[in-house]
Amino acid sequence: xxxxxxxxxxxxxxVLVGCGAWLxxxxxxxxxxxxxxxxxxxxxxxLLVQQLRDGAVSRMMLxxxxxxxxxxxxxTSHRLAARLEHSQLFxxxxxxxxxxxxxxRDAVAQWRYVLSPAVVSGRFTAxxxxxxxxxxxxxxxxxxxxxxxxxxxxxxxxxLRQLAALLxxxxxxxxxxxxxxxxxxxxxxxxxxxxAPGFDLDAQRRATSAVRDAFAEVAxxxxxxxxxxxxxxxxxxxxxxxxxxxxxxxxxxAGIVLLLFVVYRAWQPVALSTVPVLSGLAGxxxxxxxxxxxxxxxxxxxxxxxxxxxxxYPTYLFASAARGEDLRVTRNRIAATLRLAFLTTACxxxxxxxxxxxxxxxxxxxxxxxxxxxxLTTQYVLPLLAPASGxxxxxxxxxxxxxxxxxxxxxxxxxxxxxxAAAVLVIAAHGDALWDDDLGSLNPVPMAAxxxxxxxxxxxxxxxxxxxxxVQAPDREQALQQSERATTLLATAVERGLIGGxxxxxxxxxxxxxxxxxxxxxxxxxxxxxxxxxxxxxxxxRDGVFAPFLAAVExxxxxxxxxxxxxxxxxxxxxxxxxxxxxxxxxIALVPLSGVSDPVALRSLLVPLGASGVSLVDLKxxxxxxxxxxxxxxxxxxxxxxxxxxxxVYAGTRSLSATLxxxxxxxxxxxxxxxxxxxxxxxxxxxxxxxxxxxxxxxLNYALFFNRRATIAGDAERTxxxxxxxxxxxxxxxxxxAASRTPLLGAIGTTAAxxxxxxxxxxAMLSRKRP
Amino acid sequence: MTRGxxxxxxxxxxxxxxxxxxxxxxxLMQLLAAVPSARARFTETKDMALLNKxxxxxxxxxxxxxDRLERHVLTPNEERVVIVGSEVTVEDRARGRSRxxxxxxxxxxxxxVESLRATLAGDLAALExxxxxxxxxxxxAWTLVLVPRDAxxxxxIVRIRIGGVDGSVRRIEIDEASxxxxxxxxxxxxx
Numbered sequence: 001x002x003x004x005x006x007x008x009x010x011x012x013x014x015v016l017v018g019c020g021a022w023l024x025x026x027x028x029x030x031x032x033x034x035x036x037x038x039x040x041x042x043x044x045x046x047l048l049v050q051q052l053r054d055g056a057v058s059r060m061m062l063x064x065x066x067x068x069x070x071x072x073x074x075x076t077s078h079r080l081a082a083r084l085e086h087s088q089l090f091x092x093x094x095x096x097x098x099x100x101x102x103x104x105r106d107a108v109a110q111w112r113y114v115l116s117p118a119v120v121s122g123r124f125t126a127x128x129x130x131x132x133x134x135x136x137x138x139x140x141x142x143x144x145x146x147x148x149x150x151x152x153x154x155x156x157x158x159x160l161r162q163l164a165a166l167l168x169x170x171x172x173x174x175x176x177x178x179x180x181x182x183x184x185x186x187x188x189x190x191x192x193x194x195x196a197p198g199f200d201l202d203a204q205r206r207a208t209s210a211v212r213d214a215f216a217e218v219a220x221x222x223x224x225x226x227x228x229x230x231x232x233x234x235x236x237x238x239x240x241x242x243x244x245x246x247x248x249x250x251x252x253x254a255g256i257v258l259l260l261f262v263v264y265r266a267w268q269p270v271a272l273s274t275v276p277v278l279s280g281l282a283g284x285x286x287x288x289x290x291x292x293x294x295x296x297x298x299x300x301x302x303x304x305x306x307x308x309x310x311x312x313y314p315t316y317l318f319a320s321a322a323r324g325e326d327l328r329v330t331r332n333r334i335a336a337t338l339r340l341a342f343l344t345t346a347c348x349x350x351x352x353x354x355x356x357x358x359x360x361x362x363x364x365x366x367x368x369x370x371x372x373x374x375x376l377t378t379q380y381v382l383p384l385l386a387p388a389s390g391x392x393x394x395x396x397x398x399x400x401x402x403x404x405x406x407x408x409x410x411x412x413x414x415x416x417x418x419x420x421a422a423a424v425l426v427i428a429a430h431g432d433a434l435w436d437d438d439l440g441s442l443n444p445v446p447m448a449a450x451x452x453x454x455x456x457x458x459x460x461x462x463x464x465x466x467x468x469x470x471v472q473a474p475d476r477e478q479a480l481q482q483s484e485r486a487t488t489l490l491a492t493a494v495e496r497g498l499i500g501g502x503x504x505x506x507x508x509x510x511x512x513x514x515x516x517x518x519x520x521x522x523x524x525x526x527x528x529x530x531x532x533x534x535x536x537x538x539x540x541x542r543d544g545v546f547a548p549f550l551a552a553v554e555x556x557x558x559x560x561x562x563x564x565x566x567x568x569x570x571x572x573x574x575x576x577x578x579x580x581x582x583x584x585x586x587x588i589a590l591v592p593l594s595g596v597s598d599p600v601a602l603r604s605l606l607v608p609l610g611a612s613g614v615s616l617v618d619l620k621x622x623x624x625x626x627x628x629x630x631x632x633x634x635x636x637x638x639x640x641x642x643x644x645x646x647x648x649v650y651a652g653t654r655s656l657s658a659t660l661x662x663x664x665x666x667x668x669x670x671x672x673x674x675x676x677x678x679x680x681x682x683x684x685x686x687x688x689x690x691x692x693x694x695x696x697x698x699x700l701n702y703a704l705f706f707n708r709r710a711t712i713a714g715d716a717e718r719t720x721x722x723x724x725x726x727x728x729x730x731x732x733x734x735x736x737x738a739a740s741r742t743p744l745l746g747a748i749g750t751t752a753a754x755x756x757x758x759x760x761x762x763x764a765m766l767s768r769k770r771p
Numbered sequence: 772m773t774r775g776x777x778x779x780x781x782x783x784x785x786x787x788x789x790x791x792x793x794x795x796x797x798x799l800m801q802l803l804a805a806v807p808s809a810r811a812r813f814t815e816t817k818d819m820a821l822l823n824k825x826x827x828x829x830x831x832x833x834x835x836x837x838d839r840l841e842r843h844v845l846t847p848n849e850e851r852v853v854i855v856g857s858e859v860t861v862e863d864r865a866r867g868r869s870r871x872x873x874x875x876x877x878x879x880x881x882x883x884v885e886s887l888r889a890t891l892a893g894d895l896a897a898l899e900x901x902x903x904x905x906x907x908x909x910x911x912a913w914t915l916v917l918v919p920r921d922a923x924x925x926x927x928i929v930r931i932r933i934g935g936v937d938g939s940v941r942r943i944e945i946d947e948a949s950x951x952x953x954x955x956x957x958x959x960x961x962x
Binding site: 135137138140141142143144145146147149150152153165540541542543545 | 819826927949
């Protein structure tokens with residue numbers, strides 16, 4: 001071994017050990033789903049994405065119990081709630097049990113004079129009180145008297161009725177046997193909020209298992225538990241992704257080792273083939289970890305495909321070696337093609353690497369660094385590790401007459417053009433329906449889980465909010481004040497039928513300013529007593545019956561203002577947290593709107609408040625522009641990537657026709673794969689694009705090697721054998737991924753498998769005839 | 772040894788006669804269930820701890836089988852209450868307001884609504900679901916005594932007595948846990 005060769009080995013070992021050490025010390029795996037949410041480009045988008053990650057909504061858990069009759073379900077719901085409360089893992093916990101809402105009712109009753117919008121000064125004058133008392137008398141005469149009689153002495157002005165109507169206005173699930181049920185009565189429902197934030201996946205997993213364990217203890221036979229929510233999704237999809245990734249990697253590794261052994265019938269080349277693969281994986285993962293910090297589990301799963309791709313390079317090298325040939329000689333013979341192959345593949349990952357999508361960019365870095373590492377190792381290190389006398393080998397050629405098959409395929413080159421034309425037609429016919437605009441499709445959560453989530457959401461009456469008024473203010477008090485100002489306009493909007501209703505934090509936690517104004521409307525004790533006496537003159541109320549009212553008003557006047565701490569773990573407190581939160585240096589108040597009929601009129605109605613940080617946001621439109629923006633960027637990047645690849649191929653071959661011959665099969669493969677996916681009723685997401693880029697990478701290898709000029713006897717057969725093995729390895733890896741339960745990994749796998757097969761076939765069809 | 776069987780036959784023969792002498796719950800329910808609809812005038816007198824004199828309410832009642840009951844109050848204040856199934860809608864004409872409640876959520880309201888609705892429909896199963904039911908008197912002067920079973924219901928209402936003649940209800944007395952009491956007398960008015 002020359003000094004130069006020793007230096008190469010030393011450098012390789014140093015880099016490998018460095019990567020290994022880095023991964024050992026620094027590798028952090030994340031499954032934060034928001035890595036696959038687009039990075040927001042506007043502030044509004046940023047605060048929506050942040051809310052998805054760790055807002056109050058992300059801590060919500062919806063629980064359904066089914067598979068027993070109503071009373072048993074209700075009983076299970078109550079027992080489950082009691083156990084969960086005991087676990088201390090949950091803050092708010094609601095299942096429709098009136099006893100469980102007692103804390104809410106008490107809070108509303110205690111703070112009614114700062115909460116009720118009806119508390120204005122006119123209400124507490126003698127005429128105002130008179131009107132209230134007359135209404136009370138009418139209510140007493142009606143069957144509803146039974147409902148108000150108990151609270152009348154402390155609340156003759158009906159603030160509790162006002163607030164109860166507001167509470168009832170927020171449609172909850174239907175109640176039966178003191179528990180919430182789905183509309184058809186087949187499912188008991190609970191809503192819980194974890195104390196831990198949504199992104200703390202270990203805590204979310206503990207909370208989910210706490211629910212499952214508690215259910216197992218209290219459930220009657222036959223009853224089933226359904227749990228959903230962002231935290232549950234995150235925790236469970238982490239497990240699924242990890243399992244899928246592990247399985248795909250194992251299947252791929254085992255399959256490829258078997259395949260190589262069948263071809264080489266010797267352990268040495270098989271073992272040596274793993275050297276570039278492992279170097280590629282180590283280099284790729286270390287690069288991702290160094291660049292991004294935490295590595296996403298999906299990136300690691302993608303590593304399985306990288307194995308399938310990286311193993312191509314040692315295969316090209318080993319299979320191209322003539323019997324007894326020193327691999328250094330083989331390497332020198334195929335060096336130009338090999339170098340071009342891994343450079344173009346690495347280059348095709350450029351589009352992903354430059355994406356703003358953190359998840360996609362990770363896949364790009366992994367592919368680029370991994371392929372470069374594998375390619376360089378194959379080219380410079382592998383020949384030095386192999387014995388100088390070459391390997392003993394059995395298979396020299398494919399197990400069929402390669403010449404005949406290849407010339408048959410070349411005769412079918414017309415078919416490739418027809419296929420390409422047909423694919424272009426299919427893609428054109430789908431036009432606008434090409435892309436999946438649903439942000440949800442980017443979520444790596446199994447479809448069944450998404451459907452369950454949708455069901456439970458509909459059951460609990462949690463509305464799918466599309467329009468929301470967003471208030472941004474420097475502090476909590478101002479956020480509340482601004483949203484209260486918006487309330488006046490929104491009430492007008494309700495009257496004019498522009499919207500059905502709205503909800504806001506200030507309803508249950510009014511600004512201090514508003515609370516003070518309400519308390520100022522309450523007269524001092526002696527004045528109130530005098531006015532009440534005047535108001536009750538001639539009415540049949542017994543003397544002194546309203547003493548509790550006088551006491552309650554006086555207590556409210558003297559008492560403190562309501563703040564968040566006093567709402568504690570009540571459902572109202574949870575609602576306030578969901579609608580009012582801190583974001584970076586600001587406070588955000590969300591006002592979700594329901595039943596919006598005329599967004600344009602609504603927007604113009606809210607214009608006067610625009611200057612004070614109040615804006616109307618169409619969440620669907622925001623999400624759509626977010627996704628569309630990414631798509632546009634991705635297509636642009638793909639174009640740049642393809643251009644670089646074309647330039648590389650031209651630089652390597654110095655021939656326009658060779659460049660075309662190399663690029664055409666790849667273009668055809670991408671087009672045919674897209675067309676096939678569309679014809680199968682799928683819509684394309686950013687992950688299909690990632691997989692197609694992968695197809696471009698391997699397709700270029702095939703085209704390059706199919707067109708490599710044979711220089712020694714038997715070269716062509718050996719190259720074809722190498723190509724067959726390489727394609728089989730990639731196909732194996734892609735199929736292993738296609739079989740995973742995570743839709744995102746499945747989509748990548750299916751697309752890659754289909755594309756690899758088509759790229760291989762078209763490369764063969766369009767390859768140059770041998771002289 | 773023929774006396775035994777003879778005595779048994781005699782007892783068996785007499786049994787229906789004994790039973791018919793007593794007015795049975797099932798018979799009352801049949802009578803009530805046979806009424807397709809009814810119209811009446813009512814006067815309700817409510818004695819309440821809150822008030823220093825009884826509140827007197829008068830108006831009309833309309834019942835349509837199986838579960839629709841309307842109560843039009845004419846004095847002291849015009850008001851219409853429509854009960855369909857377990858839904859109670861209160862229209863306050865003077866204030867131009869209308870509110871709908873589900874009685875299922877309010878035990879006190881549920882007791883009032885169900886006692887009357889199930890009685891008028893002759894629905895014994897529904898009555899017994901919510902109340903311990905006993906019948907006193909005979910066919911031309913009966914009184915149905917309903918005591919709530921539900922713990923929450925009994926915190927509001929202790930007992931409901933519904934009196935009537937044949938298939939028509941003439942009097943409703945409600946004793947509340949608070950000591951408040953309401954007596955409604957009903958006069959048929961087929962107009």
